[in-house]
Amino acid sequence: MSPSRPTEAADAGPDPIERPELLLPEGLSRRWSPGRSTAVAARTGLALGAGVTILFVTGLISHLIQHPPDWFWWPAHPVWLYRLTQGTHVTVGVMMIPLLLVKLWSVYPRFFIKPSLRRGLPEALERLSVAVLIGAVLFQIVTGLFNTAQYYPWKFFFTTTHHAMAYVAFGAVAVHLAVKLPVVRQALSRPVDEPIDEEVPHGISRRTVLAAAGLGAVVTGIAVVGQSVPFLRWTSLLAPRSGEGPQGIPINRTAAAAAVTETARSPQYALTVKVGGRESVFSRAELEALPQYDSALPIACVEGWSAQGRWSGVRLRDLLARAGEYGGGDVRFVSLETTGIYGSSVLPHTHVVDAATLIALRLNGEDLSLDHGYPCRLIAPNRPGVLQTKWLKTIEEIA
Template sequence: MTPPAPPPPSQGRTAAPRKQKGWRLPLPPVRPPSFSGRLHDARTATSVGRRLGAAFLVCFATGLISHYLQHPPGWAAGLLPGRPVWGYRLSQGLHVGSGLAAIVLLLVKLWAVYPRLFAWPPVRGVRHALERLSVAVLVAAAVLEVFTGLLNIAQWYPWPFGFVQTHFALAWVVTGSLLLHVAVKVPDIRAHWSRRSPGTLELPARDGPDRRSLMLGVGAAVGAVTLTTAGQAFTPLARLDLLAPRHPRHGPQGLPVNRTAAAAGITDRAVRDWLLEVRGPVPYRLTLDQLRSMPRAQARLPIACVEGWSADAHWSGVRIRDLLERAGARRGAGLRVTSLEAGGAYQVMEMGRGYAEDPLTLLALELSGQVLAPDHGYPARVIAPNRPGVLQTKWVTLLEVL
C-alpha cells in the first residue's frame, strides 16, 4: 500500500528551516539597543545622586584646602594656620576618602541613568542640546577627575600633563557643571527626593524592595572601600588597610616615604661635605656637629602626604625661629628653604611668617630618637604643624630669610 501523504503544516506550526547552501550562517537582524532593566528611573538616580553630590562637595572643599596650603596666594602666605597641628591630616584624609567613595557612587549613578545617555533622537531642540552638552561635560570631567585622583594615590602618572594643575582645574569644571545639572533637574529632584514625594506615586510599587536592596548594596560597597583604605590616615583602622597603597607604619624608622634619597639624587659625597648655610642680615654656616650642639626642641607632629596617608611621629631638632634669629631676621620674616635634591617641583619651598615663627617648626635631626634615615632627609629636614608632606623639605642645605 502507498503510505498516506503527510498532513499539511498547521497554521500554528513552524515549517522546518531550509538547508543553507555552503557554510554561511544567517546573521541575526541588527536591532537598536533595548534598555528594559528596572531601576533605571528618576527615583534611583536621585537617591544615588544626592549621596554622590555630598561626596563631591566634601572632596571639592577639602581639595581647595589642600591646594591653597600647597600654593597659597601671596597675600595669604603669612596667614595660613598652624593649628590644629593635625588639620591637614584630617582634611586630606577626608579628601581621599570622599574621592574613593565618589568612584563607587559615580559608577552606580551612571548605571542608573545610562539608558538616557543613548536616547534617540539625541537632540530634540536647542534647550535639549544644551542640557545634553552639559551632561556630557559633567560625565567626562567627573570620570577623569576621580580616576586620575585614584592613580595619583598610587603615584602612577601615565599621562603627559601635570597632575596638580589639571586636577585642580577639573575640580572647578566638575563643580560648575554639577551645579548647572542640578539647576536643570530641580523639578525631577524635588519630585523624587523622598518616598513621600508626589512623583514617586507614578513608579511601580514592586520596584521599592529592589531599590532599597540596591541602595543597601551601594552603602555596603562604600563602607568596604572606606574601611579598607582609611587606615593609611586613620591609624586605629591600620589593621584593615588592605586596599590602600600605603600603611602608616611601613617604611624606614616605621614611617612611610614617597621619595627616596636615591630617587632624589642624594649622593654620599654631598652628605659627607654637608653644611647648612643661613642667609640673612647676619649670614653664617654650620656643620652638622655645630647644628647638633645648639639648643634642642622636640615635637610630636604628623607627616601627612597629599596622596592621603599620614602618621604621627616624634621629632627632635633645632627651632627654625632660633636659626632665623641668629641670622638677624626681623620679626615677621618669611623663609625660603632649598634642598640638596637634584631638581624636582619641591626642591625650593617657601613658608610664611606664621610657620617660621611657630615654636613647633623644627629643622629636624632625629626621628623617634634616632638619627634621620637617608630616605627621611638626613642630615636635616623641615617639620612643621599643619603642612602638606611635600612642603616638609628633606635634605635641607640652605635657609634664606625673606
C-alpha cells in the same frame, strides 16, 4: 512592551509622558529593573553632589597651601588639621566610585534616546552638559586614584590639571543639580518603592539598589581610610600606604631618586642660613650642639596617607635668631636635591615662629635616615609632606 515604551527607562530619566524611543536592542528595552528610576538617580545624585562639594573644598585647601596667594592664611595649629582635610579628600574621592557607578546605571537609558527635532537644541545642550559632567568627574576620580599610587601614565602636570578640572567638575555638578532640582524634589517627595505606570513586577528593588550603593561607599571608604587613621590601618586593604617605612614613617622620594646620596653624606656638608642681612654656616655637629627640642608631628601627604613621628632638632626660630635678626618675613628652604620640582619650599611667618617647627636631626629617637632627609630637614606643623623639605642646603628669609 515595545522598545518605544520602556517602563523603567521613562522613570530613569526620559519624561514618562513622552516615552521617547531608545536606540537600544529590543531585548534590552524589555528588561528594565524597578531599581533603575528617578528615585535612585535623585538620591545617589544628592550624595554625589555632597561628595563633590567636600572634594572641591578640601582640594582647594590643599592647593592654596601649596600655592598660597597673598590673602591666604593657614594656621599652624591644630597640627592634625591638614591630616584631616587631605585624608578626607582622598577617602571621600574613593567613596564616590560606587555611588557614581549606581548613578550611571540608574540613568544610562537617557544616553540612548533617539534624537528628536521637536526637542532639538534644548536636548542637545542637556546631553552636552551631562557629557561634560560625567567626563570631568571621571577624570578627577581616575587621576586622583593614580596620584595616590604615584603612577602618572600621562604627560600633563597632575597638580595644576587636577586643580583646574575641579572647577569644571564642581560647576557641572552645580548646574546639573540646579536644572534637575524640580525632578529631584518630586522624586524625594515620594516613597522610594512607589510603583510607576506599567512597572515590571520583578527585579531588584530601588531600596536594595540604594542600600548597595551606600554599603559600597562605606566599604571602599574603610578600605582606604586607614592610611590616614592609624587605628584603622588593618582595614585598609586598598590603601597604597600601610604606615610602615624607615624609622616608622613611609617615604615618597628616596635619597637615591633625589640624587643626593653623596652630597648629603659629604664631610664638608654645611647648612647656610641667611637672615637679617647676615649669612651663617652650620655643620651637622654645630646643629647638634645647639639646644634640642622634640615635636610630635604627623607627616601628611597629598596622596592621603599620614603618619605620626617624634621629631628632634633645633627650633627654627632659635636658629634664625642665632644667625641674625629675623625680620618677620617668609622663609625659603632649599634642598640639596636638584632633580625634582619640590627642591624648595616657602614657610610663612605663622609657622616660622611656632615652637613646634624644627630643623629636624632625629626621628623617633634615631638620627634621620638618609631617605628621611639626613643630615637635616624641615618639619613644621599642619603642612603637606611635599613642603617639608628634606636634605636642607639653605635657609633664607625672603620678605
